[in-house]
Amino acid sequence: MKINHSLPGVVILGGETQGLGILRLLAPCQIPTIVVDQDKWGVAKASRYCRVFLNSPPYRQTEEFVNFLLKIKEKYNLQN
Numbered sequence: 001m002k003i004n005h006s007l008p009g010v011v012i013l014g015g016e017t018q019g020l021g022i023l024r025l026l027a028p029c030q031i032p033t034i035v036v037d038q039d040k041w042g043v044a045k046a047s048r049y050c051r052v053f054l055n056s057p058p059y060r061q062t063e064e065f066v067n068f069l070l071k072i073k074e075k076y077n078l079q080n
């Protein structure tokens with residue numbers, strides 16, 4: 001699947017069934033996605049549409065989680 005970098009991308013929080021559903025909805029539109037989950041075994045990780053899966057600190061650790069998201073923003077050059 002080619003990724004259209006001219007489209008805005010999406011960071012999906014949670015790799016369980018809801019995250020997988022969002023991933024599947026966005027895939028036909030070729031919208032770039034990054035799946036972020038605090039668990040290493042989210043089902044979205046195994047999806048053929050998941051190009052980037054990142055394991056995050058627990059969501060409840062607010063400061064660490066926000067810093068993690070800011071690092072993703074820099075690493076993948078995310079905008080807006």
